[in-house]
Amino acid sequence: xxxxxxxxxxxxxxxxxxxVSRAAVSKVLRNAYGVSPAMRERVGAAxxxxxxxxxxxxxxxxxxxxxIGFEVPDLKNQFFSRVLSGASAALADTDYQMIxxxxxxxxxxxxxxxxxxxxxxxxxxxxxxxxxxxxxxDVARRVPVVMFGRHDRSALYDSVESDDELxxxxxxxxxxxxxxxxxxxxxxAESATRPYTPHGVRVRVYEEAMNESGRGALAEVLRVxxxxxxxxxTMLERLARRPLPTAIFAGHDELALGAMSAAVQSxxxxxxxxxxxxxxxAHPLVSxxxxxxxxETMGARAIELLLExxxxxxxxVHEVVEPTLEHRSSTRAR
Amino acid sequence: xxxxxxxxxxxxxxxxxxxVSRAAVSKVLRNAYGVSPAMRERVGAAxxxxxxxxxxxxxxxxxxxxxIGFEVPDLKNQFFSRVLSGASAALADTDYQMIxxxxxxxxxxxxxxxxxxxxxxxxxxxxxxxxxxxxxxDVARRVPVVMFGRHDRSALYDSVESDDELxxxxxxxxxxxxxxxxxxxxxxAESATRPYTPHGVRVRVYEEAMNESGRGALAEVLRVxxxxxxxxxTMLERLARRPLPTAIFAGHDELALGAMSAAVQSxxxxxxxxxxxxxxxAHPLVSxxxxxxxxETMGARAIELLLExxxxxxxxVHEVVEPTLEHRSSTRAR
DNA sequence: TTGTAAGCGTTATCAT
DNA sequence: ATGATAACGCTTACAA
Numbered sequence: 001x002x003x004x005x006x007x008x009x010x011x012x013x014x015x016x017x018x019x020v021s022r023a024a025v026s027k028v029l030r031n032a033y034g035v036s037p038a039m040r041e042r043v044g045a046a047x048x049x050x051x052x053x054x055x056x057x058x059x060x061x062x063x064x065x066x067x068i069g070f071e072v073p074d075l076k077n078q079f080f081s082r083v084l085s086g087a088s089a090a091l092a093d094t095d096y097q098m099i100x101x102x103x104x105x106x107x108x109x110x111x112x113x114x115x116x117x118x119x120x121x122x123x124x125x126x127x128x129x130x131x132x133x134x135x136x137x138d139v140a141r142r143v144p145v146v147m148f149g150r151h152d153r154s155a156l157y158d159s160v161e162s163d164d165e166l167x168x169x170x171x172x173x174x175x176x177x178x179x180x181x182x183x184x185x186x187x188x189a190e191s192a193t194r195p196y197t198p199h200g201v202r203v204r205v206y207e208e209a210m211n212e213s214g215r216g217a218l219a220e221v222l223r224v225x226x227x228x229x230x231x232x233x234t235m236l237e238r239l240a241r242r243p244l245p246t247a248i249f250a251g252h253d254e255l256a257l258g259a260m261s262a263a264v265q266s267x268x269x270x271x272x273x274x275x276x277x278x279x280x281x282a283h284p285l286v287s288x289x290x291x292x293x294x295x296e297t298m299g300a301r302a303i304e305l306l307l308e309x310x311x312x313x314x315x316x317v318h319e320v321v322e323p324t325l326e327h328r329s330s331t332r333a334r
Numbered sequence: 335x336x337x338x339x340x341x342x343x344x345x346x347x348x349x350x351x352x353x354v355s356r357a358a359v360s361k362v363l364r365n366a367y368g369v370s371p372a373m374r375e376r377v378g379a380a381x382x383x384x385x386x387x388x389x390x391x392x393x394x395x396x397x398x399x400x401x402i403g404f405e406v407p408d409l410k411n412q413f414f415s416r417v418l419s420g421a422s423a424a425l426a427d428t429d430y431q432m433i434x435x436x437x438x439x440x441x442x443x444x445x446x447x448x449x450x451x452x453x454x455x456x457x458x459x460x461x462x463x464x465x466x467x468x469x470x471x472d473v474a475r476r477v478p479v480v481m482f483g484r485h486d487r488s489a490l491y492d493s494v495e496s497d498d499e500l501x502x503x504x505x506x507x508x509x510x511x512x513x514x515x516x517x518x519x520x521x522x523a524e525s526a527t528r529p530y531t532p533h534g535v536r537v538r539v540y541e542e543a544m545n546e547s548g549r550g551a552l553a554e555v556l557r558v559x560x561x562x563x564x565x566x567x568t569m570l571e572r573l574a575r576r577p578l579p580t581a582i583f584a585g586h587d588e589l590a591l592g593a594m595s596a597a598v599q600s601x602x603x604x605x606x607x608x609x610x611x612x613x614x615x616a617h618p619l620v621s622x623x624x625x626x627x628x629x630e631t632m633g634a635r636a637i638e639l640l641l642e643x644x645x646x647x648x649x650x651v652h653e654v655v656e657p658t659l660e661h662r663s664s665t666r667a668r
Numbered sequence: 669t670t671g672t673a674a675g676c677g678t679t680a681t682c683a684t
Numbered sequence: 685a686t687g688a689t690a691a692c693g694c695t696t697a698c699a700a
Contacts, residue, residue: 008476010677021687026679034685056452057399058677060391061692067453075418076613081410088409088436097449100434102422115431118390119401119453142342257617264618279410283591284598285619344693355671360695368669392693395676672699677692684687 009050018046029054060120068306069116069124071101071109077254078278079295080127083148086299087125094307096122103128105226113139123306129197144309146302152196158305158317160298164198167291167323168205171249171273174289174325176209178333180247180271182218183210186235186259187251189225199251202275206249220245224255231258232265239266246334247271253278256288260330271331281326289331291323343384352380363388394454402640403450403458405435405443411588412612414461416629417482417636421459424634428641430456437462447473457640463531478643480636486530492639492651494632498532501625501657502539505583505607508623508659510543512667514581514605516552517544520569520593521585523559533585536609540583554579558589565592566599573600580668581605587612590622594664605665615660623665625657 011029015022020043027035028043046052056065070087072080084100091098099119101112109128116124123144128136137156139145145157153159175183185206187193193200203221210219222238224230231254238245239262248270250256256274263270274281277292298321305317345363349356354377361369362377380386390399404421406414418434425432433453435446443462450458457478462470471490473479479491487493509517519540521527527534537555544553556572558564565588572579573596582604584590590608597604608615611626632655639651 011679012677022678023680023687023689024685027686030679032679036685039685053448053452055394055454055677057391057394057454058692059679060389061395061677061694062679063692064679065391075409075422076412076415078410078412081415084409084436085438088438092438097435097452099453100436101431102418102434104419104422104426114387118387118431119433120389120391257614261618280591280614283620284595286617345695346693356694357671357673357696358669361670364695366695370669373669389693392676393695395678395693396695397676670700672697674695674697676694679691681690682688684685 009052011052011054013050014043014046014052017050018042064122064310065120066095067097067099067119067121068303068310069099069101069113069119069121071103071112071116071124071126071128073103073109073127074105075102077252078280079252079276079293082278082295083127083299083302086296087303088299089296090300090303096307110135117143123310125302125306129199130192130194144306146306146309148298148302149198150196151198151201153316153318155316158309158319160302160305160319160321162198162293162298163320163322164201165205167275167293168202168249169209170323170325171275171291172206172209174327174331175247175249175271175273176213178247178271178331180334181215182243182245183215183247183249184220184222184238184245185249185251186222186224186231186255188255189223202249202251218245224258231255232262235259235262236266239263239268239270244268245270247331248273250274252276253281253288253290256281256290256330257286260286260288271334273331275323277323277326281328287328287330289328290326292326293323294321297321343386345386345388347384348377348380348386351384352376398456398644399454400429401431401433401453401455402637402644403433403435403447403453403455405437405446405450405458405460405462407437407443407461409436411586412614413586413610413627413629416610416612417461417633420630420633421637422633423630424637430641444469451477457644459636459640463533464526464528478640480640480643482632482636483532484530485532485535487650487652489650492643492653494636494639494653494655496532496627496632497654497656498535499539501609501627502536502583503543504657504659505609505625506540506543508661508665509581509583509605509607510547512581512605512665514668515549516577516579517549517581517583518554518556518572518579519583519585520556520558520565520589522589523557536583536585552579558592565589566596569593569596570600573597573602573604578602579604581665582607584608586610587615587622587624590615590624590664591620594620594622605668607665609657611657611660615662621662621664623662624660626660627657628655631655 015025103109103112125146127148140156147159224234248259253274253276274290281288281290349359437443437446459480461482474490481493558568582593587608587610593606608624615622615624
């Protein structure tokens with residue numbers, strides 16, 4: 001079994017070539033206090049010449065890894081791609097590198113987060129709506145944490161969330177203004193919509209909006225286990241029953257796409273509004289109305305907060321980003 | 335700056351609790367030879383009790399990290415999501431964990447690959463069509479490598495590639511059979527289509543097919559710097575000029591989607607075939623004909639090859655996966 | 669079958 | 685301003 005990076009230069013080699021101590025090289029590497037310009041110069045040259053790169057593992061043994069971890073539920077969901085893109089861009093000018101751990105729904109998020117902790121990341125961002133708050137607090141006591149999209153708050157970690165209350169209200173308001181009465185909410189499994197999750201909030205606001213506007217009797221929540229194919233199936237089945245809804249408020253864009261495809265296949269005229277703002281929604285063939293969560297912005301903001309925390313901030317910051325309605329042709333007046 | 339994982343159990347703690355040596359614990363962890371069932375039992379219990387997890391960094395100092403690295407050009411491209419999904423699934427039952435390094439087109443792929451090497455991954459998979467073969471060989475001498483989608487081969491690393499020659503021929507054949515004469519090829523920047531890259535092959539086959547079929551005079555290659563918006567712009571501009579093509583062969587699905595949206599906007603009747611087989615292509619509102627590369631299969635296969643190499647195989651394996659034509663309504667007889 | 673001990677490459681403390 | 689040195693947690697010869 002070949003040893004990785006065997007033969008590559010170490011800090012020792014650099015020190016020898018520059019004629020200084022290892023400690024000096026280490027200081028130069030970290031821009032630490034107390035290095036003369038001359039020293040910096042010579043060491044820099046040696047580093048260049050040997051194309052030396054510090055081993056993350058050796059660093060981890062003593063201090064930081066300059067690595068931040070990002071846990072995502074799923075790589076296929078376009079919204080998470082947007083978030084990661086924003087995060088990645090925000091990290092570009094820093095010394096930090098991002099490693100990703102996809103949870104793949106599997107035995108849920110903790111396994112992925114633990115994998116990141118095993119790598120001794122200097123901080124971590126997680127999109128983990130379902131892990132227990134106590135467990136999160138434990139993690140946050142060990143390492144700086146920014147939670148993404150959770151509405152419960154802790155003094156121990158920061159959070160970046162979308163204003164789902166506002167977003168869901170606006171989405172419903174939009175459908176009301178178009179004259180829709182019979183609106184079905186398409187969302188994910190019940191077990192995944194606890195009150196403090198984004199989808200939990202959207203479900204609650206949907207129900208409130210229906211009740212408050214006197215449409216309570218027409219309220220209907222349709223659940224789908226995961227992903228798009230199933231949304232398609234579920235909607236197909238629903239569209240075979242009567243009375244038909246005139247509009248769908250989908251908990252996320254993948255669900256909305258599934259609903260649209262079912263509507264096409266059933267030949268039912270249906271207004272559909274999604275949630276997230278994935279790129280394909282703007283395509284003229286799709287033209288899906290959606291609440292744009294500004295994923296890139298949220299991802300970038302999460303990185304900024306995390307870097308602040310790594311630098312030493314200990315008071316919690318909870319950031320709320322406002323979603324924006326994108327009105328396209330999938331929602332029409334009835 | 336809080337120390338990560340400070341206070342967490344070490345192998346020492348486990349050894350003490352189980353009343354054995356650190357070496358013994360290490361052997362149990364790695365299922366190494368020479369441990370009695372009794373020992374295994376006691377150590378296992380201690381591990382459980384302390385919820386001990388080995389530090390990747392400490393392991394890296396001596397042996398392996400049980401971590402494999404995956405470099406991808408871009409997380410927003412749905413095809414790469416499919417590949418990563420397949421890879422991730424193939425890794426699920428193993429002791430290995432995957433870390434991802436997105437290159438974001440930025441100073442190109444080497445930076446991302448180096449970041450993975452800094453983490454001393456036990457092996458790496460890279461989608462890096464543009465890095466120099468010599469550089470790749472250097473990397474492959476240090477660590478097991480599987481290259482994804484490159485058609486040049488090396489004795490030093492494995493590769494998983496799609497049969498782009500076949501795929502592009504079939505795509506062109508498909509358009510020919512539908513009666514198209516004036517077919518434009520929409521592809522990425524010239525600098526990114528060297529002969530051994532997937533896109534380079536597709537361009538060449540396109541030109542060959544046009545020439546061989548007597549359509550040489552109609553051949554036209556349209557280049558786009560990156561991604562979908564620009565494909566849209568480029569096609570819009572092209573569709574304003576005469577004579578119009580009747581069909582587009584797009585180098586990948588994002589380009590195809592851009593072409594379709596330009597066609598809609600210009601009101602031009604245009605057949606479009608893409609390449610990759612992203613999920614949205616199957617949506618009835620999009621219904622994009624495409625060459626399905628079976629990304630998940632390719633990703634999973636890359637993992638299998640890499641694990642074999644990590645286990646000790648040193649002869650190179652080059653695997654070719656056959657793409658499949660998905661005929662949908664975006665390509666019609668003219 | 670089990671234990672002892674050396675060493676991996678870095679950073680931080682403490683002298684100089 | 686610079687350098688010597690002691691960790692950090694694990695694996696692996698080698699010894700018992």
